[in-house]
Amino acid sequence: MLDSPAPEVGIGTARDLAGTLFGVRGTVRRLAGERAQNFHIVTSDDGEWVLKVAHPRDTAGVDTQVAALQHLAEHAPRLPVPRPRLPLGPARLSAAWSQVTPDGVAERRVQMCSFLPGRTASAERVGAAQRTAIGRTLALLHEGLSGFDATAAPPSPWNLLEFAAVQRLVRASMPPHVPDEHAGELEHLTAHALPILHELPRQALHNDFNPNNLLLDGDRVSGIIDFGDLVMAPRVQDVAIAAGYRIAADGHPLAGPADLVRGYHRHSALNGGEIALLRDLMAARLLSVLAIAAWRAEQDPSNAAYLLRNVPAARSALLRLSTVGCDEAAAYFTRSLS
Structure with missing residues (x-):
C-alpha cells in the first residue's frame, strides 16, 4: 500500500462524492494525508465533515476504521473521537467508487466522519x-x-x-x-x-x-x-x-x-x-x-x-x-x- 501514491482526487470530484454518496453539500478544502485523500466540508446547516477517499489498495481497512468509530460511539460516547456518517442507500459502512484514470479504473472506498476543530x-x-x-x-x-x-x-x-x-x-x-x-x-x-x-x-x-x-x-x-x-x-x-x-x-x-x-x-x-x-x-x-x-x-x-x-x-x-x-x-x- 505504501509503495505508490493514489490517483489524484480534485476538489470538484470530492464535492460531487460528498453530495452523491452522503447527501452533504458545502464548501470543500483539501486536508493533508499519508494514504487517503482527505477533504474538509463545511455546510450551511449540517455541520462540518471530513471526506476520506482511500488508497485503491486499502479496502478492508476503511470499513474496519468506520466500525471502530461506531463501536466507540456506543461503548465510549464521551471520548472525543469523530462520529461516522454512513452512506446513503443500503446499510453499509463506506461507499464504493470507481475512479477512471489514465491507467484504467481504480476501485476506491469513500468514508465520511465529523470534523473535530481545534x-x-x-x-x-x-x-x-x-x-x-x-x-x-x-x-x-x-x-x-x-x-x-x-x-x-x-x-x-x-x-x-x-x-x-x-x-x-x-x-x-x-x-x-x-x-x-x-x-x-x-x-x-x-x-x-x-x-x-x-x-x-x-x-x-x-x-x-x-x-x-x-x-x-x-x-x-x-x-x-x-x-x-x-x-x-x-x-x-x-x-x-x-x-x-x-x-x-x-x-x-x-x-x-x-x-x-x-x-x-x-x-x-x-x-x-x-x-x-x-x-x-x-x-x-x-x-x-x-x-x-x-x-x-x-x-x-x-x-x-x-x-x-x-x-x-x-x-x-x-x-x-x-x-x-x-x-x-x-x-x-x-x-x-x-
Missing part, C-alpha cells in the same frame, strides 16, 4: 499536565476499544509486530537517515523486545497517537483523529508510540515520556513486563518513522513535505533515547510510577 498537540507547547492527560486519554481509548475486533484491518508497516519488514528499510536507509550507531539498536530489538511483544495479548489500537493526531484544549485532550493505522497488537505498543513523541531536547530523555506513561498507568496499570519493553518499543517506532518516511518520500515526492514532517524530531529523539539503556529506562519508569 489545535493539534504539535502546535502547542505541551507541559507535564497535558502529557499526563494524553496518557490518561489513551488508556480510556484502549478501554473503549477493548471489545472491538480489528483483525480485518490490513497489515501495516507501522505495526511493530511487523517490524522485521521495516528493518530492511532501516538498513537500506541507514546513511544518512539512521546513524551507524543505531545498527546495534536493530540487533537488540530483534533479539530482545520483539519476541516478547509477539507473546503479549492483543487488542485494537489506534497505533498513531502522535501530536498531529491529538487536539488540545488547555490541559484537556479535545480530539483524537485519524484511525487509519488501526491494528490488533499489545497495548504497550500504543503507549510506547505515544511516549516516543514526548522526548524533549533537554532534561532527562525519559522525563516527558514518564509523564504520559504515568497518566496511562493511573487509569490502567501496566505490569512489569510491559514497563520493561517501553524503551525498546519507543526506539522501534522512532526507527520506523525515519525509515518509512524516507522511503515513502522517495516513492511520492509530491507529498514529501507531509511525509517527512516528523523526521527531524524523531531523529533527535532517537539520539537522546540511545543514551539510556533498557535496565536504566525500566528503573526510571518504575520509580516515576510509584
Whole structure:
C-alpha cells in the first residue's frame, strides 16, 4: 500500500462524492494525508465533515476504521473521537467508487466522519499536565476499544509486530537517515523486545497517537483523529508510540515520556513486563518513522513535505533515547510510577 501514491482526487470530484454518496453539500478544502485523500466540508446547516477517499489498495481497512468509530460511539460516547456518517442507500459502512484514470479504473472506498476543530498537540507547547492527560486519554481509548475486533484491518508497516519488514528499510536507509550507531539498536530489538511483544495479548489500537493526531484544549485532550493505522497488537505498543513523541531536547530523555506513561498507568496499570519493553518499543517506532518516511518520500515526492514532517524530531529523539539503556529506562519508569 505504501509503495505508490493514489490517483489524484480534485476538489470538484470530492464535492460531487460528498453530495452523491452522503447527501452533504458545502464548501470543500483539501486536508493533508499519508494514504487517503482527505477533504474538509463545511455546510450551511449540517455541520462540518471530513471526506476520506482511500488508497485503491486499502479496502478492508476503511470499513474496519468506520466500525471502530461506531463501536466507540456506543461503548465510549464521551471520548472525543469523530462520529461516522454512513452512506446513503443500503446499510453499509463506506461507499464504493470507481475512479477512471489514465491507467484504467481504480476501485476506491469513500468514508465520511465529523470534523473535530481545534489545535493539534504539535502546535502547542505541551507541559507535564497535558502529557499526563494524553496518557490518561489513551488508556480510556484502549478501554473503549477493548471489545472491538480489528483483525480485518490490513497489515501495516507501522505495526511493530511487523517490524522485521521495516528493518530492511532501516538498513537500506541507514546513511544518512539512521546513524551507524543505531545498527546495534536493530540487533537488540530483534533479539530482545520483539519476541516478547509477539507473546503479549492483543487488542485494537489506534497505533498513531502522535501530536498531529491529538487536539488540545488547555490541559484537556479535545480530539483524537485519524484511525487509519488501526491494528490488533499489545497495548504497550500504543503507549510506547505515544511516549516516543514526548522526548524533549533537554532534561532527562525519559522525563516527558514518564509523564504520559504515568497518566496511562493511573487509569490502567501496566505490569512489569510491559514497563520493561517501553524503551525498546519507543526506539522501534522512532526507527520506523525515519525509515518509512524516507522511503515513502522517495516513492511520492509530491507529498514529501507531509511525509517527512516528523523526521527531524524523531531523529533527535532517537539520539537522546540511545543514551539510556533498557535496565536504566525500566528503573526510571518504575520509580516515576510509584
